[in-house]
Amino acid sequence: MWKETIAMPDSSIRAGAMGSRVVSLVVLVWFVAGLVAAGQRGYFNEPPAECSHVATLAVTVLAGPLNYMGMNPKMGCTIPQPSS
Numbered sequence: 001m002w003k004e005t006i007a008m009p010d011s012s013i014r015a016g017a018m019g020s021r022v023v024s025l026v027v028l029v030w031f032v033a034g035l036v037a038a039g040q041r042g043y044f045n046e047p048p049a050e051c052s053h054v055a056t057l058a059v060t061v062l063a064g065p066l067n068y069m070g071m072n073p074k075m076g077c078t079i080p081q082p083s084s
Contacts, residue, residue, distance in 0.1 A: 030064035031064060033064045034060055034065075035061055037060055037064075037067035037068065038057055043056070043060065051079055052076045055076070055077050056073065056074050058075075059073040059074075059075050
């Protein structure tokens with residue numbers, strides 16, 4: 001009778017999957033820290049009225065835990081006006 005053998009995954013594949021999980025977890029924690037910092041600064045209290053408010057919110061979230069190390073990003077932006 002023929003017996004099938006079950007191939008076990010290569011350990012390098014398992015290590016790669018574990019590494020990608022760790023990276024995903026670090027990225028998730030990074031963005032959560034940025035969202036918490038933006039919330040603590042009151043950026044979610046009212047809808048952004050200007051482009052610079054949206055840009056500041058985005059940069060604060062992207063800065064993540066750097067916000068707690070003294071970084072306080074502020075952004076400005078100018079929107080091109082249509083020609084007359």
